[in-house]
């Protein structure tokens with residue numbers, strides 16, 4: 001494995017991001033509750049909200065405003081906007097500046113048909129004129145630094161991240177983040193980080209690298225192969241919310257944190273409890289609330305690092321097939337009770353602990 005990067009932090013405008021590790025925005029995941037979990041664990045230098053349309057924020061859409069809310073002590077924090085209309089994006093940026101966001105991030109990477117159809121997200125990579133007009137308008141509208149998140153290109157024939165990132169810098173962007181995949185790759189493709197390295201060599205603003213950083217080894221490889229200023233970590237943080245602490249420990253020469261079953265239990269249950277408390281504002285009806293919370297909890301569980309735990313695979317199955325939130329919580333409690341006994345040397349703790357053969361309907 002290669003050594004730590006030259007610098008463990010970077011600057012966006014006058015703000016120091018230390019450590020230089022960013023929780024990548026993820027729709028339906030990086031809400032206030034998930035970001036609290038990650039911040040409380042530590043090692044993250046910057047958090048970003050899930051994306052929202054700039055136009056909806058500009059008109060104060062209630063649901064969208066809830067998606068971009070952040071804690072008063074969540075700082076620095078970036079709010080990500082998407083859209084294709086420079087004026088609406090500029091208006092949206094003003095609103096988030098007034099909310100107290102540290103940065104405004106512009107999405108030019110989303111591959112979803114819904115977002116691209118309206119020419120936002122990664123479709124902007126094909127339309128450099130509109131993309132730069134958006135950056136220009138947003139930079140002119142706000143005093144906070146404006147950043148851009150993009151992919152390496154739209155498809156294999158159009159990997160234009162270095163050129164687009166350069167144009168964004170010239171329009172006043174304060175940093176860019178690049179996911180090595182093209183829009184065509186969606187979430188597959190063979191690792192090719194050359195365009196990130198090329199962008200880093202070309203630009204004077206910070207260039208952040210993104211895509212498949214899931215542990216210390218992949219973080220080291222990303223720093224080595226791109227010379228990037230910092231990392232954006234998405235799915236790796238759902239799988240292992242301690243990933244930032246692990247990478248920070250490696251960068252600063254500290255011992256690796258040990259995360260035992262009790263810590264994972266605490267993280268899972270605290271997440272559900274906080275999620276339920278927060279979502280109760282949106283869903284006054286208990287049944288609807290529990291259904292919504294269960295949906296998000298399953299999303300976390302799908303990725304969460306349970307596989308490494310003894311019989312964690314079974315717990316994952318049980319939660320994913322739960323029809324009611326209290327049942328899912330009972331499964332978590334029961335599993336960790338067994339784990340504590342097992343870790344204390346009780347070989348029989350997991351006797352009879354299997355996932356039933358679930359039918360398709362669960």
Ligand SMILES: Cc1cc2nc3c(=O)[nH]c(=O)nc-3n(C[C@H](O)[C@H](O)[C@H](O)COP(=O)(O)O)c2cc1C
Pocket residue numbers: 024025026027028029049050051080107109110149179210211212213232233234235236
């Ligand atoms: C469920 C999910 C939702 C996402 N939502 C967003 C989003 O709102 N804005 C954005 O810029 N990228 C979004 N992404 C992309 C991630 O931020 C990131 O660029 C991508 O997952 C690659 O990084 P990773 O390999 O570390 O996950 C999303 C990804 C996932 C898996």
